[in-house]
Amino acid sequence: MSQELSKVTKAKSQSEPGRYGLGGGLYLQVSPTGTKSYIFRYKLHGRSRHMGLGSANTLDLKEARKRATKARLLILDGIDPLAEKDAQADAERQKRARTKSFADCAAVVIANKTKNAKNPKHIAQWTSTLETYVYPTLGKRPVGEVTKHDVEAVLRPIWDTKHETASRVRGRMEAVFDYAKAMGYREGDNPAAWKGNLQPLLGDGSRAKRHQPSLPYTRIFEFMADLRKREGTSARALEFAILTAARSSEVLGATWAEIDFDAKVWTIPAARMKANREHDVPLSDAAIALLKALPRIKDVPYLFAATRGGKLSDMALSMTVRRMNGETPKFVDRVSGDPVVPHGFRSTFREFAGNMTTHPREVIEHALAHRLPDAVERAYQRSTLLPKRALLMADWAAYCERPNTVGNNVVPMAQARA
Incomplete structure (x- = not known):
């Protein structure tokens, strides 16, 4: 040796x-x-x-x-x-x-989607829904060990009560498992696949559409009077959202460059619209006055800027409504009894326009940036109907100011039946 x-x-x-x-x-x-x-x-x-x-x-x-x-x-x-x-x-x-966990794979999928994301809110929803519904039980599990019954257990509690959310969660889980299979982290069928996999277990998912809790239009003056007593950017953003019948995301992302004060029009870019089409919103005198009273922060483009200069958070308007309602909600949906939410004021506006005015249905639907359901009607109605929508929004602003205000196009129902 x-x-x-x-x-x-x-x-x-x-x-x-x-x-x-x-x-x-x-x-x-x-x-x-x-x-x-x-x-x-x-x-x-x-x-x-x-x-x-x-x-x-x-x-x-x-x-x-x-x-x-x-x-x-x-x-x-x-x-x-x-x-x-x-x-x-x-x-x-x-x-x-x-040993790669579901959360490990989901992080990569989300990062890949972020690179080409047009809507940051959509990516944030990916993260929040997975953190809320999936990670507590499957986040740390090896992605190769998850079965369709594990996925079913995640979705079952919300399949009936929050069906739209559950469907999105399932689709997001399916994308994560697709990535895991491509990387060799798991073998076999995708446990979150729908047809022939989860469909027999959960059903076809046809559910009655659950509407967002909305305030009866007869109480909008009461709500607006309370809202206008409140200070702060969030309160003004909610007021502007109600006066324009716009979605919260459209209001929170609004910039000064989108406002034409001379024409009294707010032009929302296609990228921020649900239908992915540019949308012009006629601004009532009340909406214009609100905007002119807002402070402008140097180098900040947003109408409703957060304290540190960025956009208000997605929860800003919701928290304003919750604070107004307090522990014993007074502004509630007349059918469900649930506290109202910001998106519900679009329904409030729709009911007001349909019940209290003679404005045509297509004008009202255009005001809400809704796609007309009938293809033939859409083909003939290509105009944005902006002048007619301006009259509608003026009537709405007047009604929010004082319910007994009657404009040229506002006809109380009792009078309309006479």
Whole structure:
């Protein structure tokens, strides 16, 4: 053994590049850069091959010989040591891949979507819905171990009560599992797939549409009077949303550059519209007055800016309504009894326009930026009807100011029936 150690010591002292034999197919290899490692040379099926065993700085002679002996035993069994080494490395990679959690994969999917996202709010919804409904039970689970019954267990509690949200969560989970399969983190069918998978378990998902809680239009003056007593940007943003019958996201993203004070028009870019089409909103005198009273912050483009200069949060309008309602809600939906929400004021406006005015239906639908349901009607009605919508919004603003205000196009129902 002392002679063998002497061999190794002598070989390790070499600085010239080359291979220095240590017996039994074991060599010490010196690279052109001076690094030294053990290799094992062998022949199998008439081919000469060599396999790296490890660095001489970390591997001693005893361990190097043990590895060389193990390789020779494999050769005796007709197994290529290199192929075996690759197979073990691949198995180890697969083992590590199997430990990838659902949340790990979801983070990559969300990051990929963020790169090309046109709507940051949509990406934020991905994160919030997964954090709320999926991560508590499946977030840390290895993505390769999740079954369709696990997915069903996540969706079942909200399938009937929050069906639209549940459907979106299912689709987002399906995308995460697709990514996991592509990366080799799981095998087999996608557990969140719909047809032939979750559909038999959850049903076809046809549910009665649940409307957002809305305030009866007969109480809008009461609400607006209370709202106008409140200070703060959020209160003004909610007031503007009601006067324009716009969606919260459209109002929160509104910029000064979108307002034409001379024409009394707010032009919302297609990118912020649900229908992905530019939309002109006629502004009533009340809406114009509200905007002119707003403070302008230097270098901040938004009408309703947060304290630090960015946009108000998505919850700003909702929290304003909640504060107005207090612990015992007074502004509630007349059917469900639920506290009203900002989006519900679009329904309030729709009911007012339909019940209290003679404005045509297509004018009202245009005001709400709704797509007309009938294809023939859409083909003939390509105009934005802006002048007629301006009259409608003026009537709405007047009614919000004082319910008994009657404009040229506002006809109380009792009079209309006479």
